[in-house]
Amino acid sequence: MDSPSPATPGLIGSLHTLGEALMSTLQDRLELVSVELQEEKFRLIQIFIWISAAVFAGMMAITVASLTLVYLCWENARLAALGGLTLLYTATLVAIVVAFRRFLARQSKPFAATLQEIGEDRACMRSGN
Numbered sequence: 414m415d416s417p418s419p420a421t422p423g424l425i426g427s428l429h430t431l432g433e434a435l436m437s438t439l440q441d442r443l444e445l446v447s448v449e450l451q452e453e454k455f456r457l458i459q460i461f462i463w464i465s466a467a468v469f470a471g472m473m474a475i476t477v478a479s480l481t482l483v484y485l486c487w488e489n490a491r492l493a494a495l496g497g498l499t500l501l502y503t504a505t506l507v508a509i510v511v512a513f514r515r516f517l518a519r520q521s522k523p524f525a526a527t528l529q530e531i532g533e534d535r536a537c538m539r540s541g542n
Contacts, residue, residue: 475502 479498486494522528 482498483491483494
């Protein structure tokens with residue numbers, strides 16, 4: 414006996430299947446991005462903690478070294494030592510702030526490469542290639 418052949422899905426059925434596949438792929442990609450963002454957030458928090466610890470230790474070392482230098486200066490030169498250290502630390506702070514602003518100005522926008530790729534994909538889809 415001949416068994417009936419399975420009915421071929423029509424255009425609507427094919428579009429529905431294609432839509433489901435696209436949505437599944439999109440969901441997988443979004444879940445991957447979500448996991449990666451969580452990992453990056455955790456990594457950045459760890460980096461921040463390590464940098465904070467290093468800055469705290471460095472500031473303590475500078476403070477103790479400065480106090481030792483002021484203590485070792487003669488009675489009449491202590492004020493000059495404090496003034497000199499203040500000028501040195503202020504100049505260092507200004508240099509760091511200027512360098513950091515230049516660094517930030519040179520940074521690219523977040524996800525710039527991804528946005529560019531999406532734009533190229535859209536242009537490709539529009540042109541039909």
